[in-house]
Amino acid sequence: MNTAAVVADFRTYPLISALGSVQTLADRVAVEWADGRISPFHHVWLRDNCPCQQCVYSVTREQVFEIVDAPDDLQPTAAHIDAEGCLCLDWHDGHRSRFDPGWLRAHAYDDQSRAERLAGQPQSHLWRSDLQLPVFEYTALMEDPAALLQWLIAVRDIGLTQVRGVPTAPGSLKLIAQRISFIRESNFGVLFNVQSKADADSNAYTAFNLPLHTDLPTRELQPGLQFLHCLVNDAEGGESIFVDGFAIADALRSEDPASFQALCEIPVEFRNKDRHSDYRCLAPIIALDALGRVAEIRMANFLRGAFDTSVEQMPRLYRAYRRFMAMTREPRFRLMQRLNPGELWCFDNRRTLHARNAFDPATGARHFQGCYVDRDELLSRILVLQR
Template identity: 35%
Template sequence: MLSLTFEASACGTRLSLSEDFPCSRLHSNSFIVTVLLGNCEPLDSGWPPFRKNCLFCAVSIVWPDQHMSVFDGDWLKKHCFSAAARQAMQEELFLNERYYWDSKLRIPTADYQEVLHDDKAALAWLLALRRVGIVYLKGAPAEEGQVARLADRIGYLRLTFYGHTWQVQDKAMANNVAYTSGKLSLHTDYPALHFAPGVQFLHCINQAVNGGESEVVDGFHMAEKLQREDPEAFRTLTSVRVDFTDTGTDYCDFMLQSKKRIIDVDAEGRVVRINYNNATRDSVLDLPVHRVQPFYRALKAYVNIMNRLENVVTYKMEPGDIVTFDNWRLLHGRRSYISRPDRLRHLEGAYLDWDEVMSRLRILRKAVHGEL
C-alpha cells in the first residue's frame, strides 16, 4: 500500500500551487495576470478543501471556482519548499556543484566526432565541462572551421570584437598580446566586457616545435585557497571593483571599459566568476588612497597562489586537438615559443555563452535520460 504524507507548509502556498501546477486551464494566457496577480482576494486566504488519494499517491484540490487540480506526489516532492528540496531542484537545473582540482588533474578527454554525432557523448562532454571546467577533444581535422562546427552542436557562437572566430598566430603589428610568440600570463578573457563570454574553444591547427605549452588553473579553487589562507585579501577582491579597458581594431574598431570585481560571489558567498587579465587591467584605479595598498596586496596574494607549481596544469596541444573550457572559472596562459615561417603556430578560437551551453545540456539530458 502506498502512502502520501501531505504537509501544506512544506509543499507550498495556495498561490504557488495554483501558479506552478501545469494545468492547461490555469495556464491560459490571461490567468496568471488577471486571476493570480490582479485578484483582490488576500494571498493568505487559506487552503481550499483537498483530498489525498493514497492509491495513486496524489492530492486533489477543488478551487473556489470549482475547478479541480490533481497534484502527483512526485511533483509535490519536487516542488517542495523545504531547504533540501529546493537545493536539489537548483542543482538539477543549474549543476552548480564543481569538482576542484590542481596540477594532478587528468583533463577529461572526448572524441570530437562522437561529440558531434552521439547525444550521450555530447552530454558527457558538457557535464564534464560544467563540473571540471575543462575538456579535451581529440580527432578534429587540422583545418579552420571546426570550432564553428562544434558550436553548432550547442547553438551558436558569441560574436565579439575579434569576430565569430579568431586566429591565434604570431602577427606583425599585433593588437593583442595573444597574437605574439611571447609568454601569456594566466588570465581570463574579456573582463573589459560587462558580460564576458562563458565558454572558450581553442583548436590547434599547427603547433610550434619549441615552446607554446598551455597552462590552466582552477580559479574557483584558487579563490577558495585564498579565502582560507588570507581572508582579508579574499574580502578585498570580492568587494573592490577594478577598471578594465581594451582598445583596437579587428572585426571592427572598439574602445571598451568596464568595472569588475576580481572575484565575483553570489548571495551565499560562493565564487561564481573570476575576472582577471593584467594585460587589460586599466592604469586607472578608482579607489581612495587608503585602499590602494590593500588592493595590490590582495591581488598579489591571489596571483601568487595561482602561479604555484602545484596548482598549474601544463599541456601541449597537437594538431587536431580542441580544448574547451570555462572562461568564468579557469585562468589560462601560454609559454613562449619560437616562431618559424615554415612551422607557424596556429590556433583557431571561439566563444559561447553559458546560457546556450546549459540549454543544450538540459536538452541532451532529457533526450538521453528522460524527464528528470
C-alpha cells in the first residue's frame, strides 16, 4: 500500500499485518490485527492523531488541530475497516478520520508493540581496546549515498570512525562535514587549527599531552560530532588515544554502582576561559536519557572547576571521580593510533573521550584541522537517507 495519501508524514510505513476487526468500547477502540494482536486506541488519541487535511497542513505535514478544541465527551458514532484496509471513524461532531494500517501498527501502544519498538531502536555498540576500527574512503562518502549512510550509522552506533584519502589542502574538512549538515561554530571558529602556538588559548594548541576528555563540556550542549583532519604530521609523538565513555560507564555501573550513581547525580562545573570569553556549565559527568540509558559523558579535567557539593557528598564525589578517571587509563579500554596526512577522525564527542600524547615540535610540523557538527544533524541525515 502507498501510504503517502493517508499518512501525515514524509515517511511510508510497511504493512506488517492487516487490520482484522474493530470494536468500539466506552473510551477506546480495540483493533484486532490479522496476526492476532489486539491494540487498544483511546478515542482522544485517535482524534489527536487524525491525518486528514483539516487537521494536518499537507505542505509542511505539521498538525494544525489542537486536541483542546475537541469536545470533552468525544465519541465515535461508527468505526469500520474500509475496502483499502484503513481504519475509519465517524465522530459525533461530524468529523471523519482515516488511518493507514501501516502507520497505525507502527504507533500502536499496547505493551507488545511498544516493546517491539524499543527493541528496534538503534543500539550503541560498546567497544574496548580490541575495536575493529570502522574505516571509510573519502571519495565514496562524497559520491555514494549508500556509503555515506553506512558511515553515519557507524558514527551513531560505535561513536568512532576513520576516513582515509581526504585531500590535505587546508579547508578540505569542511566539504565532508557538510555531507552531514552545517558546521557548528564555536569561539574557536568554524574550522579550528590544532597547532602548537605561543599565544595558545587552549592546551590543545600546545605540544603538551592532552588527557582523555570531551570537547567543550563547558557548554550547555556539548558538540555532538568532532572531526579531526590531519594535514601534516611529521613531529615525533602526538598519537591519538580514544576510549568509549559509554563502555566505561557501563563497566562502572556493574563494578561500582555507588560511584556510577554519584556521577549521575552530583553536578560538576566545567569552565572554559580565555582573554575574551568565559563559558561555564554545571552538569553531572554521566547523563542518562528518559529510559535510564547512558546518553552523554561530560569530562575534561583541565577545564574542571573546584567541586562544590555538600560536606557529606564531597568524599562520595571524589571517590567516584577518581574511579572513573582511573578506568579511562586502563589498557582494556584504550585504543591508540597515529593519524597520518589525509586521514581524519570522526567521533561522537558526547560519548568518545579522546586524548593526545605529547609531541616534539622541534622534530617536524604537525597541523590538524577540526570542526563540530551537532548530533541532531547526524540523526536527521540518517533518517532522510533511509527514506
